[in-house]
Amino acid sequence: MTAALDCPQPQARSWHADRALSQAAGSALKTRPDYRQHDSALAQLDRISPALTNGYYNHAPMVVEALSAMGQGREALAWLEREADSFTPVDAETSPLNPDNWRALIAAPGRYADWRAYFQNALETDPWREVVAIWVNRLVFGFSSSAAHGLLQTAHAARALQSDATPQRLRALANALAGWASRYSPLPVDVLPNQGVLDFQAALNAITPLSADKAPGEGAITAGYAQLVHAPGFAEDVSLVDLSGDLDARFDALMAVMASVFLSLARTPYTVIVFTHAVTGTAAARTLSQIVPDAVGRQLLFRAFEHGAALKAAFTPLALQSEAPRKALPPGDPARRAAQHGDDHMIKLTEAVLDAYKRTHNPVFLDVIAQAFAVLPAPNTH
Template identity: 85%
Template sequence: MTAALDCPQPHVRSWHADRALSQAAGSALKTRPDYRHHDAALERLDALSPVLTNGYYNHAPMVVEALSATGQGREALAWLEREANSFTPVEAETSPIDPDDWRGLIAARGRYADWRAYFQDAMETQPWRDVVAIWVNRLAFGFSSSAAHGVLQTAHAVRAVQSDGTPLRLRALANALAGWASRHSSLPIKDQPNQGVLDVSAALSWIKPLSDDHAPGEGAITAGYAQLVHAPSFPEEVSLVDLSGDLDARFDALMTEMAKLFLSLARTPYTVIVFTHAVTGTAAARTLSQIVPDAVGRHLLFRAFEHGAALKAAFTPLALKSEAPRKALPPGDPARRAARHGDDHMIKLTEAVLDAYKRTHNPVFLDVIAQAFAVLPAPHTH
C-alpha cells in the first residue's frame, strides 16, 4: 500500500495555458498604432449619420480608430465595405445652433446636421483641445447617452487627432461631439452628492440588481437604463464611491473592476455586448481625462463608474439566467484575431483591454479577451 504524501505538491502547470498567455501578453505589449489608412476610412464616414438603418448607433468611426490603434488599420476599408448596407446619410441642416441656447438644443432629435456644422466650424476657428474641454464638461452628465457611444466616439476621435491633427480627423472629432450632443440623455435618476467612503470594488458590491419583475430582457441597452426608475436606492449606492487620489490610478482601478464585472456577467453573446460597454466606456473616459482639466476628468471618472454600475443593476438578473462560461485562453495575437473576427464590439473591446494591459500588465485583461472570443460568435456565424 502506498503511503499518503504528507507534503504539499507543486501546482501542475499547463504548458498550453502558459504558452497561450505568454503569446497573448507578448503580442499585447508589442502592439503599435498604424494610422496610415485612417484618413481614407474617415473620408468614407464623413457624410454618414450616427444612426444605422436598424436605429442603433453607428459604431464605424470607433471601429476604424480602434483598428488603427491596434495596428490593424489596413483592415478598416474592408470592414466598412462589409457594413455599408447598414449606414445612412446625414440629413439636411435645419437652422444654425445658437451657442447661447445650447442647453435647450442638446438632445433635440433631428438636429445632428446642425450640431455637426456647429462643431466643424468650431474646429476650424478654435483650438480643438479647448472645444473638447468645454463640451466634454457640458455633456458629461449624459455619459450614458446612446449606451455611452457619444463618449466612445469622441474619445476615439481625440486619440486619432492626437496622432495627427489632419482636417479629416478634426471633422471626425466634430462629428463625434455632434453625435453626443444631438442624442444626449441622462440616466433616469436624481443626482446625489458623492459621499466618497468606499473604494471602487466595495462600492460596486453595494449596487443592488433590479428585481426580476423590472429587469430588462435582450434589446436596446437604453431600455435597461429606463428600468432604473425601479431602483430607488441606486443614486445613494453610486454616491458611496471614493474616487479621490491620483486620477490615472483611479481609472486603472475602475478598469480592473469593470473587467471583473465583465468576467462575472458576460455569459451570452448579448451580455458580452452589454458589459463590453462597461469596459470601453471607462477606457473612453480615461482617454478624455488626459486632455481636460482635472475637475472634468474626475467628473468623467464618476460618470464612468455610474455607467458601469447602471449596467450591473439593470442586467445582472438577465446575465445570471445563464451559466458562467468555462475559462478560456486568449488567442496569441488578439488584435489581429479581433480584426478577423469582425464584430464591432469585439474590435473595440480588444483595443480597450490591450491598452489597459500594456499599462498595468494585469492578466485580468487577457482573461476578458479570452472570454469574449469564447462567447461572442463572429458576425457571419450569427
C-alpha cells in the same frame, strides 16, 4: 513510512495554458498604432449619420480608430465595405445653432446636422483640445447617452487627433461631439458624487440589481437604463464611491473592476455586448481625462463608474439566467484575431483591454479577451 514533506510542492502546470497566455501577453505588449489608412477610412464616413438602418448607433468611426490604435488600420477599409449597407446619410441642415442657447438645443430632434456644422466651425477657430474640454464638461452628465456611444466616439476621435491633427480627424471629432449633443440623454436617476469613502469594488457590491419582474430582456441597452427608477437605493449607493487619488491610477483600478464585472456577467452573446460597454466606456473616459482639466476628469471617472453600475443593476437578472462560460484562453495575437472576427464590439473591446494590459500587465484583461472570443460568434455565424 514516508516522511512528511516539509516544503510546499509546486502545483501542476498547464503548459498549453502558460504558452497561450504568454503569447497573448507578448503580442499585447508589442502592439503599436498604425494610422496610415485612418484618414482614408474617415473620408468614407464624413457624411454618414450616427444612426444605422436598424436604428442603433453607428459604431464605424469608433471601429476604424480602434483598428488603427491596435495596429490593424489596414483592415479598416475592408471592414467599412462589408458594413456599408447598414449606414444612413446625414440629413440636411435646418438652421444654424445659437451658441448662447446651447442648453435648449441639447437633444433637440432632427438637429444632428446643425450640431455637426456648429462643431466644424468651432474647430476651425479654436484649438481642438479646448473644444473638447468645454464640451465634455457640458455633456458629461449625459455620459450614458445612446449607451455611451457619443462619449465613445468622441474619445476615439480625440485619440486619433493626438497622433496627428489632420482636417479629416477634426471633422471626425465634430461628428462625434454632434452625435453626443444631439442624442444627449442622462440616466433617469439623479446621482451626484458625495465625497464617498468606498472603493470601486465595495461600492459596486452595494448595488442592488433590479428585481426579475422589473429587469429588461434582450433589446436596446437604453431600455435597461429606463428601469433604473425601480432599482432600490441606486443613486445613494453610487454616490458613495471614493474619487480621490491619482486620476490615472483610479481609472486603471476602475478598468480592472469593470473587467471583473464582464467576466462574471458576460455569459451570452447579448450580455457580452451589454457588459462590453462597461469596459469600453471606462476606457473612453480615461482617454478624455488626459485632455480635460482634473475636475472634469473626476466627473468622467464618476460617470464611468455610474455607467458600469447601471449596467450591472439593470442586466444582472438577465445574465444570471445563463451559466457562466468555461474558462477560455486568449488567442496568441488578439489584435489580429479581433480584426478577423469583425464584430464591432469585439474590435472595440479587444483594443480597450489590450491598451489596459499594456499599462498594468494585469492578466484580468487577457481573461476578458478570452471570454469574449469564447462567447461572441463572428458576425457571419450569428
